[in-house]
Amino acid sequence: MSRQAPTLEDVAREAGVSRATVSRVVNGVRNVDPAIQDLVRRAIERTGYAPNQAARQLVTRRTTTVALVVSGAGDASDAEQNAFATRVFADPFFGRVVGGVVGHLRPRSMHPVLMFAETPEARREVVAYLRQGGADGALVVSTHPEDPLPELLADARLPAVLFARPARPVPLSHVDLAHRDGGRLAADHLLARGCRRIGTVTGPLAVPASRERLAGFRETLAMHGHTGVPVAEGGFTVDSGMAAMTELLAEHPDLDGVFTANDLMAQGAVQILREHGRRVPRDVAVIGFDDSSVAVTCRPRLTTVRQPVEEMAATMARLLDDHIRGDRTEPASVIFAPELVVRDSA
Amino acid sequence: MSRQAPTLEDVAREAGVSRATVSRVVNGVRNVDPAIQDLVRRAIERTGYAPNQAARQLVTRRTTTVALVVSGAGDASDAEQNAFATRVFADPFFGRVVGGVVGHLRPRSMHPVLMFAETPEARREVVAYLRQGGADGALVVSTHPEDPLPELLADARLPAVLFARPARPVPLSHVDLAHRDGGRLAADHLLARGCRRIGTVTGPLAVPASRERLAGFRETLAMHGHTGVPVAEGGFTVDSGMAAMTELLAEHPDLDGVFTANDLMAQGAVQILREHGRRVPRDVAVIGFDDSSVAVTCRPRLTTVRQPVEEMAATMARLLDDHIRGDRTEPASVIFAPELVVRDSA
DNA sequence: GGCCTGCGGGAGAGCGCTCTACCACGGCTG
DNA sequence: CAGCCGTGGTAGAGCGCTCTCCCGCAGGCC
Numbered sequence: 001m002s003r004q005a006p007t008l009e010d011v012a013r014e015a016g017v018s019r020a021t022v023s024r025v026v027n028g029v030r031n032v033d034p035a036i037q038d039l040v041r042r043a044i045e046r047t048g049y050a051p052n053q054a055a056r057q058l059v060t061r062r063t064t065t066v067a068l069v070v071s072g073a074g075d076a077s078d079a080e081q082n083a084f085a086t087r088v089f090a091d092p093f094f095g096r097v098v099g100g101v102v103g104h105l106r107p108r109s110m111h112p113v114l115m116f117a118e119t120p121e122a123r124r125e126v127v128a129y130l131r132q133g134g135a136d137g138a139l140v141v142s143t144h145p146e147d148p149l150p151e152l153l154a155d156a157r158l159p160a161v162l163f164a165r166p167a168r169p170v171p172l173s174h175v176d177l178a179h180r181d182g183g184r185l186a187a188d189h190l191l192a193r194g195c196r197r198i199g200t201v202t203g204p205l206a207v208p209a210s211r212e213r214l215a216g217f218r219e220t221l222a223m224h225g226h227t228g229v230p231v232a233e234g235g236f237t238v239d240s241g242m243a244a245m246t247e248l249l250a251e252h253p254d255l256d257g258v259f260t261a262n263d264l265m266a267q268g269a270v271q272i273l274r275e276h277g278r279r280v281p282r283d284v285a286v287i288g289f290d291d292s293s294v295a296v297t298c299r300p301r302l303t304t305v306r307q308p309v310e311e312m313a314a315t316m317a318r319l320l321d322d323h324i325r326g327d328r329t330e331p332a333s334v335i336f337a338p339e340l341v342v343r344d345s346a
Numbered sequence: 347m348s349r350q351a352p353t354l355e356d357v358a359r360e361a362g363v364s365r366a367t368v369s370r371v372v373n374g375v376r377n378v379d380p381a382i383q384d385l386v387r388r389a390i391e392r393t394g395y396a397p398n399q400a401a402r403q404l405v406t407r408r409t410t411t412v413a414l415v416v417s418g419a420g421d422a423s424d425a426e427q428n429a430f431a432t433r434v435f436a437d438p439f440f441g442r443v444v445g446g447v448v449g450h451l452r453p454r455s456m457h458p459v460l461m462f463a464e465t466p467e468a469r470r471e472v473v474a475y476l477r478q479g480g481a482d483g484a485l486v487v488s489t490h491p492e493d494p495l496p497e498l499l500a501d502a503r504l505p506a507v508l509f510a511r512p513a514r515p516v517p518l519s520h521v522d523l524a525h526r527d528g529g530r531l532a533a534d535h536l537l538a539r540g541c542r543r544i545g546t547v548t549g550p551l552a553v554p555a556s557r558e559r560l561a562g563f564r565e566t567l568a569m570h571g572h573t574g575v576p577v578a579e580g581g582f583t584v585d586s587g588m589a590a591m592t593e594l595l596a597e598h599p600d601l602d603g604v605f606t607a608n609d610l611m612a613q614g615a616v617q618i619l620r621e622h623g624r625r626v627p628r629d630v631a632v633i634g635f636d637d638s639s640v641a642v643t644c645r646p647r648l649t650t651v652r653q654p655v656e657e658m659a660a661t662m663a664r665l666l667d668d669h670i671r672g673d674r675t676e677p678a679s680v681i682f683a684p685e686l687v688v689r690d691s692a
Numbered sequence: 693g694g695c696c697t698g699c700g701g702g703a704g705a706g707c708g709c710t711c712t713a714c715c716a717c718g719g720c721t722g
Numbered sequence: 723c724a725g726c727c728g729t730g731g732t733a734g735a736g737c738g739c740t741c742t743c744c745c746g747c748a749g750g751c752c
Contacts, residue, residue, distance in 0.1 A: 005477075007708055018732050023710060033730065050477040054403035055708035058737045063400070064480065065411075065459060086445030086656065090639040095435025102462060103428040109471070111480075113411060113459040116448060125455070131351075131396040134410065134457075238643040271645045293436040297584040299617045310432065353738055364702045369740060377700065401738035404707050 006047040015043035026051060057133065064110050066320055067135040068101055069126055070094065071117035073144035084118045088143065091236070091264065092292040093309060097141055097163065100313025108321070112139070123149050130158045136324045139316050142166065145206045159323040161316045165333070167208055173319045173332045175312045179209045182305040182338035183216025186259040186287045189303070189340055191224055193285055195257030199230035201244040201269060203261040213261050213289065230255070234265045241268025249276055256284055257346070263288040263295045266302050270345065285346035300344035308336055352393040361389035372397060403479065410456050412666060413481040414447055415472055416440065417463035419490035430464045434489065437582070437610065438638040439655060443487055443509065446659025454667070458485070469495050476504045482670045485662050488512065491552045505669040507662045511679070513554055519665045519678045521658045525555045528651040528684035529562025532605040532633045535649070535686055537570055539631055541603030545576035547590040547615060549607040559607050559635065576601070580611045587614025595622055602630055603692070609634040609641045612648050616691065631692035646690035654682055 008026075012019045017036060024032050025040045032040075043049075057063050070088050088094055101112055113135055117123045126149065130138060137159030140149060145167035153160040154170050162174035190198050200217055203210030214231070221229055230252045232244035241260060245268060248255065258273075260266040266288030270280050278284045280300055288295060291306035315334050322328035354372075358365045363382060370378050371386045378386075389395075403409050416434050434440055447458055459481055463469045472495065476484060483505030486495060491513035499506040500516050508520035536544055546563055549556030560577070567575055576598045578590035587606060591614060594601065604619075606612040612634030616626050624630045626646055634641060637652035661680050668674035 008710095009708080019709085020711080020732065020734095021730085024731095027710085029711095031730065036730085050474060052404070052708050053478045053480050054400050054407075054409075055737090056710075057400035058398070058404055058708080058739085059710045061400075061737085068460070082445055082449040082656070084445075085448045086442050086639075089435060089441025089444055090438050092436050095440075096432050098435055098460065099428055099430075099432030102431045102460070106462075106468075111459045111461060111475070113457045114414070114444065114448070115457060116452075122452075128396060129457070132399045134399050268643075275645070293432075297614075299621075310428070354740095355738080365739080366703080366741080367701060370701090373740085375741095379700065382701085398738050401707090402740075404709085404738080405740045407707085 005052070006049045007052070008049075011040065011043050011047050011049045014047055015040045061133065062324075063133060063136050065113050065135045066105070066110060066317070066324075067115050067126060067130060067138040068098070068112035068141075069115040069117050069138055069149070070141050070143065071123065071126075071147050071149045072142070073146045073148065074118045075120065085116050088116070092294060093262075093290060094141070096292070096309040097313045100310035101139060101317050103310065104314040104317035104321075117149055123152060127152050127156055127158070131156060137161070137320045139163070139313075139320055145204075145208060159320060161320045161323070163312065163316055165208055167206070171331050173323065173328075173334075175316045175319070175334045175336065177209070177307050177312070177336050177338055179212035179338070180216035180219075182289060182307070183213040183218070183259070184220045185305050185338060185340045186213075186289070187217045187220035189287060189342070189346060190257040190259060190285060191221070193257070193281075193346060195285055197252065197254050198226060198257040198259070199232070199248045199252055199255050200258065201232050201234045201241060201248065201260040201265050203234060203236050203265075205233055210261055217259055234261065234268075236262050236264060238264050238268040238271075241265025242272045243268075245269035245272040249273070258284060258286050259289075260286065261289050263290045263292045263302055263304055266304070266345070267294055267298050270298070270300070270302075281344065281346050287346040291341050295341070295343070303343045303346040304341050306339040306341045308339075312336055351398070352395045353398070354395075357386065357389045357393050357395045360393055361386045407479065408670075409479060409482050411459050411481045412451070412456060412663070412670075413461050413472060413476060413484040414444070414458035414487075415461040415463050415484055415495070416487050416489065417469065417472075417493050417495045418488070419492045419494065420464045421466065431462050434462070438640060439608075439636060440487070442638065442655040443659045446656035447485060447663050449656065450660040450663035450667075463495055469498060473498050473502055473504070477502060483507070483666045485509070485659075485666055491550075491554060505666060507666045507669070509658065509662055511554055513552070517677050519669065519674075519680075521662045521665070521680045521682065523555070523653050523658070523682050523684055525558035525684070526562035526565075528635060528653070529559040529564075529605075530566045531651050531684060531686045532559075532635070533563045533566035535633060535688070535692065536603040536605065536631060537567070539603070539627075539692060541631055543598065543600050544572060544603040544605070545578070545594045545598055545601050546604065547578050547580045547587055547594065547606040547611050549580060549582050549611075551579055556607055563605055580607065580614075582608050582610060584610050584614040584617075587611025588618050589614075591615035591618040595619070604630060604632050605635075606632065607635050609636045609638045609648055609650055612650070612691070613640055613644050616644070616646070616648075627690065627692050633692040637687050641687075641689070649689045649692040650687050652685040652687045654685075658682055 008019045008022050012022045025037050117126050141163040150166050150170045160172050165176050202214045232248045234240040234244040260269050288302040288304035291304045295302040295304045354365045354368050358368045371383050463472050487509040496512050496516040511522050548560045578593045580586040580590040606615050634648040634650035637650045641648040641650045
């Protein structure tokens with residue numbers, strides 16, 4: 001920066017008032033004579049004044065940012081860490097999270113700082129960053145159920161909110177979906193369509209959400225006399241969906257309905273089914289989960305169980321806000337309802 | 347925060363030295379007696395000291411963050427702005443940008459704060475944020491050639507680096523790809539494969555990159571006697587790729603090779619070709635652009651022109667670093683070479 | 693022995709803001 | 723008319739750090 005930036009002091013001198021008065025009109029606090037307000041505003045205009053965030057933060061002990069951290073449980077090298085970021089955002093799910101978070105933050109002039117915590121080192125850094133006051137709190141999206149970050153955050157008594165209930169209980173607020181209901185919705189739809197030989201591709205079974213979706217799905221099928229449902233475990237990626245579908249098809253070639261635990265795997269499953277000469281949905285009905293962007297761009301467009309990710313993310317941001325401001329001291333848990341979206345694949 | 351966080355002062359008292367000495371060992375500056383260093387480090391350990399970023403920023407006039415802004419040229423409402431974020435990240439391209447940027451920033455303990463500038467209001471906010479010292483500079487990825495943000499940034503003399511050359515020249519550094527060479531690569535490959543009736547789906551022709559890819563493509567075909575190449579304009583999305591391919595196919599049903607200006611559109615094109623009974627690559631060869639994650643997950647896997655997005659993004663971050671530190675004062679322009687990646691679609 | 697040099701450490705002045713006193717003043721009440 | 727507010731402004735003390743001076747001291751040189 002060449003010319004020194006103007007300070008409150010400069011504006012005050014220019015307007016012929018005190019520093020405190022300028023501060024008041026900038027922050028819109030207490031009564032200030034409208035005429036003087038105008039005077040000050042004009043002086044700000046003339047000087048091109050921009051309040052110094054660091055100085056403000058120093059005294060208010062509040063930043064204008066929250067950390068948005070995507071964390072795993074790994075022990076990856078730096079190179080892998082780098083790939084982690086790329087991989088994470090290859091799933092449209094995270095884009096929706098970002099959208100929802102920004103939707104809440106922007107109107108409040110707050111901003112997310114993006115952090116990835118796939119290594120122990122990176123996790124320490126996240127905690128350090130928050131402790132140093134780099135951000136007021138953390139929004140955490142774990143990609144792994146054994147992620148140690150939530151506990152670290154809780155131990156350090158840092159404001160944090162999680163996306164999805166952690167595998168081990170942690171005294172932090174979180175938002176989540178009624179996954180079990182989602183599984184039920186999928187089963188109901190497949191049954192209503194007349195499917196009789198139904199299988200499922202689950203997410204990683206270490207993830208609570210995967211288990212719940214499966215449980216709800218099985219439960220409903222069982223109520224209609226379907227037991228021993230074929231199951232293959234996937235990893236929430238297109239590739240893993242293909243592998244799981246291949247496996248399923250090998251053992252149960254007569255399948256006429258499949259529920260996959262997310263849309264990416266549904267996409268993979270459809271591809272495999274096609275390669276094996278099955279028409280979707282005519283021969284085999286496929287139902288996904290999430291209602292992500294791929295659900296509408298792939299062919300056939302996916303029938304899927306919608307997860308209102310944007311709203312969930314926005315709620316996460318709101319909860320964090322509450323914690324930061326001290327409006328909420330006890331951990332809260334907000335559960336959203338899934339919704340069936342019928343398109344072409346089932 | 348319940349207990350007051352320990353300050354430099356506290357550590358100094360605990361270690362029996364002065365504030366300055368503690369500051370020196372924390373920042374690893376100047377010579378400090380190893381014995382005293384140890385003393386101080388132990389005191390830090392005991393007190394659980396974490397340096398206050400705001401205070402440091404106030405005096406050093408440097409933050410540990412840069413803004414990573416995705417900007418458009420629109421005049422969208424807030425709701426649309428929200429969707430903008432979601433939409434942007436639906437393209438795997440941005441995930442790669444984030445990955446590359448973080449790859450450079452993380453080892454330097456810096457972090458990107460994510461900003462979206464799709465409205466005039468949002469653009470003003472980005473500029474204000476930087477002027478207030480919220481971040482040291484900006485990495486800008488425009489989704490639109492007429493994006494006014496770069497000029498705003500340049501006018502305010504804020505450090506900024508762009509991804510891709512702007513439509514109108516702006517005195518800012520940028521990274522870019524030799525798009526024309528990319529177009530040539532695609533044409534060469536299609537010709538070598540024996541394609542004779544070749545068409546192309548371009549990106550938005552207002553975007554310089556789209557025009558250059560087209561130019562390189564046409565140029566090479568012309569050199570081999572192919573003129574009057576069928577062209578349909580797309581918008582870099584799957585849907586637009588479908589629409590463009592439909593159009594192309596209607597007028598030129600005998601096409602045996604297609605170059606699409608990104609992988610998303612290639613995916614759409616393949617879908618349409620299939621629906622019209624064409625086998626890919628047997629009947630029609632399709633070649634994409636970017637080498638994004640969809641290139642390997644869709645079927646057939648895409649032959650594509652690789653854009654080293656991660657490296658480009660990392661370089662962008664490095665350039666910004668240079669500008670911020672004052673190591674570089676003149677705008678630089680770093681151009682990367684595209685590379686052909688042959689898979690199954692052509 | 694006097695002087696210079698270099699090293700290691702301390703003192704203290706800010707950085708630019710917020711916010712809690714505190715004060716001046718005019719109009720009302722008793 | 724003394725006293726009491728409410729209103730609208732000022733003064734100034736920090737917030738926690740960095741960094742420039744400055745000083746004491748040991749060692750080398752003449």
